[in-house]
Amino acid sequence: MSEAVRKTWSPAGDEIEFVLAKLKEEVGACMQCGTCTASCPNGFAMDITPRAMWRMIQFGMLDEILESHTFWMCSSCYTCTLRCPRGLKLTSVMASLKRLAMLSGKGRKDSAFYRAFMENVESHGRVQEMSMMSNYFFKRMDDPTLPFKFVPLGMKMMAKGKVHMPGGGQGGVLKSMFAKAREMEGLS
Amino acid sequence: MKYAYYPGCSLTESAAEFDVSTRAVMDYLGAELVEIPDWTCCGASAAEPVSKLMNYALPARNLAITEKELDGIDVIAPCSACYLNLLKVNREVVGDRSLHGKVNEVLAASGLTYSGKVEVRHILDVLINDVGAKIIEQKVTNGLDGMKIAPYYGCQILRPYPVFDDPKNPTSMHRVLTALGADVHEWDHGNKCCGASLMIGHRDVAVQSVAAILADAEGADAIATVCPLCQMNLEAYQSQAQKLGAKPIPILYLTQLMGEAFGLEDGAIQFEKNLTVSAGVRRDIANKVWSQPNQTESGDDMAEAKADNLSKGASHV
Numbered sequence: 223m224s225e226a227v228r229k230t231w232s233p234a235g236d237e238i239e240f241v242l243a244k245l246k247e248e249v250g251a252c253m254q255c256g257t258c259t260a261s262c263p264n265g266f267a268m269d270i271t272p273r274a275m276w277r278m279i280q281f282g283m284l285d286e287i288l289e290s291h292t293f294w295m296c297s298s299c300y301t302c303t304l305r306c307p308r309g310l311k312l313t314s315v316m317a318s319l320k321r322l323a324m325l326s327g328k329g330r331k332d333s334a335f336y337r338a339f340m341e342n343v344e345s346h347g348r349v350q351e352m353s354m355m356s357n358y359f360f361k362r363m364d365d366p367t368l369p370f371k372f373v374p375l376g377m378k379m380m381a382k383g384k385v386h387m388p389g390g391g392q393g394g395v396l397k398s399m400f401a402k403a404r405e406m407e408g409l410s
Numbered sequence: 411m412k413y414a415y416y417p418g419c420s421l422t423e424s425a426a427e428f429d430v431s432t433r434a435v436m437d438y439l440g441a442e443l444v445e446i447p448d449w450t451c452c453g454a455s456a457a458e459p460v461s462k463l464m465n466y467a468l469p470a471r472n473l474a475i476t477e478k479e480l481d482g483i484d485v486i487a488p489c490s491a492c493y494l495n496l497l498k499v500n501r502e503v504v505g506d507r508s509l510h511g512k513v514n515e516v517l518a519a520s521g522l523t524y525s526g527k528v529e530v531r532h533i534l535d536v537l538i539n540d541v542g543a544k545i546i547e548q549k550v551t552n553g554l555d556g557m558k559i560a561p562y563y564g565c566q567i568l569r570p571y572p573v574f575d576d577p578k579n580p581t582s583m584h585r586v587l588t589a590l591g592a593d594v595h596e597w598d599h600g601n602k603c604c605g606a607s608l609m610i611g612h613r614d615v616a617v618q619s620v621a622a623i624l625a626d627a628e629g630a631d632a633i634a635t636v637c638p639l640c641q642m643n644l645e646a647y648q649s650q651a652q653k654l655g656a657k658p659i660p661i662l663y664l665t666q667l668m669g670e671a672f673g674l675e676d677g678a679i680q681f682e683k684n685l686t687v688s689a690g691v692r693r694d695i696a697n698k699v700w701s702q703p704n705q706t707e708s709g710d711d712m713a714e715a716k717a718d719n720l721s722k723g724a725s726h727v
Contacts, residue, residue: 263603267615295615298455299603300569304577313570320459335610339456343468347450349419358610371613375646382683384424392450395520399471402519403463406512 237408241322242284248315249276251308258302258312268292272302272312275319293319294332334361344400347392352376352385411540413531414476414485415443418492418638419451425489425638427680431665432488432533434678438669439541439549443486446475452495455607466503467516469495474517474524484529486536488665490637494566496530501571532567533665534636535574538582546589551673553591556701559667560595560630560659561587562623564640565603577601583634583664590671595630599623604643616643617650624648624656631700632660634667645686660686670695 252273259271270278270290278287296316303313320336323329338358342349355376359369379385413436421429436443453468473496476485487493503510504526514523537546561583568577575582580601584594602623605616620643627633635641645661652658662684669679681687681695694700 263619264605264608264615266618267612295608295612297603297606297608297616297619298458299565299606301565301603303570304572311570314458317455317458317465318462321462324459332611333459335607336456336459339454340460340464343451343453343457348422349451349454351419351423378646378685379424382685384426384683386423392448395448396450396468396471398519399467399516400464402516403461403467406515407461407463 238284238322238325241318241325242279242282245279245315245318245322246282248318249279249310249312252276252280252310253308255307257305257307261301261305263299263301264295264297267295272316276310276312276315279315279319287319288323288326288328291329291332293323294329296320331362331364334358337361344396345391345394347395350386350391352387411441412483413441413443413536414480414483414528415445416449416452416472416485416487416492416496417445418487418489419454420489420638420642424642425663427666427683428488428638428641428663430678430680431663431669434674435665435668435672436486436533438672438674439545441536441541444480444483446472446485447479448475452492454491454495457495463512463516465495466499466509466513470499470503470513470517470524471520471522472496473499473528473530474522476528477524478522482527484531484536486531486533488533488636489639490532490564490566491639493530493532494571497571497573499524500526500528500530532574532636534567534582534586537586539574543585543589546586546668550590550671552671554587554667554671554700555591555698556593557591557695557698558593558595558629558631558700559587560597560627560633561600561664562633562635562640562644563601564635564637565601565606567636568601583636586664586668587634590667592667592671595627597626597630599626604640606639606643609643609647613647613650617647618654620644620647621651621654621656624651624659625654627659628657630659631694632662632667634662634664636664645684648686658686660684660691662687 254273256273259265259273262272270292275292293316298313300313303311306312324333335358338354338361341357342354362368417429433443449472451468453465457465457468476482485496487496503513517523563580568575568580587594603619605619609616641661648658666679681692
């Protein structure tokens with residue numbers, strides 16, 4: 223499948239190659255000690271250990287990488303980055319893997335929160351929690367019961383006056399920056 | 411002392427009490443906070459998976475405004491994720507000419523540029539290094555005598571950049587709590603991850619982290635946090651964590667505890683905003699139930715009454 227991606231030129235395809243090349247550089251010095259795996263608080267929920275994931279990047283195993291859900295389990299706690307004896311920025315590598323998966327059209331469910339968050343930032347300048355969550359639920363229509371998991375908490379937060387109504391914020395003050403970044407990253 | 415204040419999005423909504431208590435406590439300590447005009451979201455941990463460039467440009471915008479309009483004074487951020495994202499600009503962008511150029515190109519789209527001169531500080535850093543535990547201690551009028559607090563540092567203030575404390579064995583919050591007259595609950599989970607935004611998409615995974623943290627806090631009267639997401643995760647999912655063996659416990663912001671110890675008015679502390687602070691817990695804090703004599707020696711009845719009180723509180727959660 224990655225063959226097909228490589229043969230069909232598109233800005234996103236270029237970006238996939240670019241991200242993968244950058245990733246190989248970033249974990250090139252990994253010596254497979256496994257400190258990252260031993261340190262990961264979410265390792266129990268991963269199908270491939272972080273250590274093995276770095277090896278797969280070194281070998282350029284794009285298809286196998288994209289089939290894994292390991293990187294979606296990263297909660298950005300930076301314990302592996304702090305402890306890596308090679309000083310590799312592993313948490314940032316996990317984020318790049320998430321981006322790689324999104325560029326490849328994978329992980330629609332897993333990336334839904336990040337996308338909803340960033341769309342909200344683009345529209346309002348500051349995150350509006352209620353409209354961000356509604357957008358998240360909209361992106362997660364695969365699970366129509368999902369909103370109900372958050373209803374009790376939402377009600378409590380409203381009762382405490384902790385969420386405000388959609389709208390407000392700083393408006394579209396960030397729109398020009400988002401547009402510029404998209405243009406520069408070749409994604410517009 | 412004058413600082414550029416970056417509240418961050420959470421503090422305008424779900425963590426309103428963190429904002430109010432931070433402003434009140436800093437004012438009481440003689441530090442002036444000037445809110446960064448027209449500040450915008452730092453991108454939290456959601457920007458990096460979406461756009462590498464926006465991950466840097468979003469926080470850089472706030473530093474650029476500080477440079478332009480507030481003479482580049484130190485920025486103070488109470489939220490861990492805001493702090494790290496702002497700090498990352500100084501650590502990862504400034505000094506990398508190519509990346510710095512790109513970030514400034516994005517900033518130019520809104521008429522800004524960042525040269526890299528603004529210091530980024532977490533509130534705990536300012537409390538320990540600019541104010542100092544001694545001054546905090548002198549300002550206490552209503553000490554938290556006997557209240558046992560578990561200091562929860564979370565992740566992103568000490569990792570990956572340990573600027574003001576030892577990430578393996580942090581003590582900065584210990585020092586503040588001790589200055590307030592509280593006892594510190596020694597535990598192993600003070601710097602373990604709460605699951606962060608995994609709580610949204612993979613709650614079953616994140617709840618396990620929360621349950622382990624809450625279980626290790628057993629014996630403490632409350633957990634103190636300095637991050638709105640940690641606070642939310644530890645507080646709002648206690649009923650789910652209970653199924654995994656955790657006990658309910660109030661989760662308070664460090665600045666709320668400081669406000670209490672400084673004798674500030676209720677409106678500056680806002681315990682009523684916390685989901686885990688029931689009327690019973692508020693009464694206990696007000697009556698200093700933890701400083702009652704003989705509590706530690708003949709403490710069984712007391713401990714039982716306390717546990718009873720806490721579980722009563724939990725039924726409201």
